[in-house]
Amino acid sequence: MTPNDAHHAFWDSAQLAALIDGLVERGWYVGERFLDPGLCQDLRHDLQRLHQRQALQEAAIGRGDERTLRRDIRGDAIHWLDRESLAQRRYLALMSELQQQINVALYAGLFEFEAHFAHYPPGAFYRKHYDSFRGRANRVISTVLYLNPDWPADGGGEMALYDEQDTDREVARVHPEAGTFACFLSDRIPHEVLPTQHPRVSIAGWFRRNASLGGVVDPAR
Ligand SMILES: O=C(O)CCC(=O)C(=O)O
Numbered sequence: 001m002t003p004n005d006a007h008h009a010f011w012d013s014a015q016l017a018a019l020i021d022g023l024v025e026r027g028w029y030v031g032e033r034f035l036d037p038g039l040c041q042d043l044r045h046d047l048q049r050l051h052q053r054q055a056l057q058e059a060a061i062g063r064g065d066e067r068t069l070r071r072d073i074r075g076d077a078i079h080w081l082d083r084e085s086l087a088q089r090r091y092l093a094l095m096s097e098l099q100q101q102i103n104v105a106l107y108a109g110l111f112e113f114e115a116h117f118a119h120y121p122p123g124a125f126y127r128k129h130y131d132s133f134r135g136r137a138n139r140v141i142s143t144v145l146y147l148n149p150d151w152p153a154d155g156g157g158e159m160a161l162y163d164e165q166d167t168d169r170e171v172a173r174v175h176p177e178a179g180t181f182a183c184f185l186s187d188r189i190p191h192e193v194l195p196t197q198h199p200r201v202s203i204a205g206w207f208r209r210n211a212s213l214g215g216v217v218d219p220a221r
């Protein structure tokens with residue numbers, strides 16, 4: 001990280017307090033205008049370049065030997081952030097700062113952040129799911145940053161969040177407008193992406209805890 005990158009790793013303390021409270025009280029948080037519009041625009045351009053270079057891959061579900069493509073469950077195409085651009089490095093620096101703040105406030109023991117760009121073409125969705133399973137929860141907190149400026153009210157593509165206990169009860173519907181940031185407990189909050197009318201771009205990310213399986217450190221992704 002260059003000193004210039006570090007300079008941007010700074011969160012507003014009121015925003016941060018609201019995020020921590022949301023995670024503690026309900027298991028989720030959504031903030032509009034959470035990230036700088038210039039950074040969101042740079043990240044969106046990064047994603048557009050990747051799309052033009054055909055560097056996005058159709059997203060699979062499951063891990064290891066169980067990975068499969070299931071368009072009937074999940075229709076996005078992804079590219080893992082690799083620090084290739086200044087915008088990516090800035091975003092990862094911000095998330096690293098957020099990780100430290102969450103660890104200080106919640107003793108969460110988060111040690112790593114992984115994230116991918118996601119592009120949902122028109123008609124795509126992601127059926128209701130959890131991002132990790134209890135007991136094997138190396139993904140602890142899920143994050144989504146939306147990158148779509150001026151998303152139309154009838155554009156679809158919202159993320160629906162459901163109650164931790166009453167998993168049929170929708171508790172939030174998140175409009176994928178640029179700058180909106182959502183986070184939630186990966187093994188507690190069911191969520192889905194409703195069918196989108198327009199190309200929909202975002203960065204999905206996960207703060208992870210180390211989970212060793214049979215003495216082998218569980219690999220990322
Ligand atoms: O893009 C979103 O709103 C959520 C994506 C998601 O649930 C995931 O990638 O696991």
Ligand SMILES: [Fe+2]
Pocket residue numbers: 129130131142191
């Ligand atoms: Fe998810």
